[in-house]
Amino acid sequence: DAGITQSPRHKVTETGTPVTLRCHQTENHRYMYWYRQDPGHGLRLIHYSYGVKDTDKGEVSDGYSVSRSKTEDFLLTLESATSSQTSVYFCAISGDRDGTEAFFGQGTRLTVV
């Protein structure tokens, strides 16, 4: 199994509080991604990174920020959590060799009350 772990796996937080989710990889892959998955919406890309300190927005980036200060860690921060950010969040990694697949973490279930 690819070395990718997400933490925490479950979290309940209150509206208006900041929340940080962590993705850690041991594969030295270049690309890292944060997705959210909601019923009826499939996977939606929040942000991605193509190298240390190199990040870009996805389709649903409002209310989220990311940081990647080293290859193995990609942090997703909700600056002020809202109920609409209740979701399951997945981190993924992929390499930059042709034909390499993406590997996904187990997901973080976040509930904002």
Place this chain on the structure above:
Amino acid sequence: GNSVTQMEGPVTLSEEAFLTINCTYTATGYPSLFWYVQYPGEGLQLLLKATKADDKGSNKGFEATYRKETTSFHLEKGSVQVSDSAVYFCALTPNAGKSTFGDGTTLTVKP
């Protein structure tokens, strides 16, 4: 930009039925194509892939052929089982680039 379009679900089949899930893509160049599967409560995992035109990816009885002329990568299985019930995602990755996923298709197989 790149995009992936999957047939809308959900799909419900009886055990031993034939499965097809359509996937078409838009991309420049020659991307690699993938099918991922997600079982309840888990992350996505690779089911099969094809890296060039006319390649056939296969795994666990599932197959998909990279058709450049129709920009398609349809997933097929001759005889589905209850254990195949899951969400299936088609995806592409351009050469050394960022992956793009379809919206997923939920398959339910009834005994």
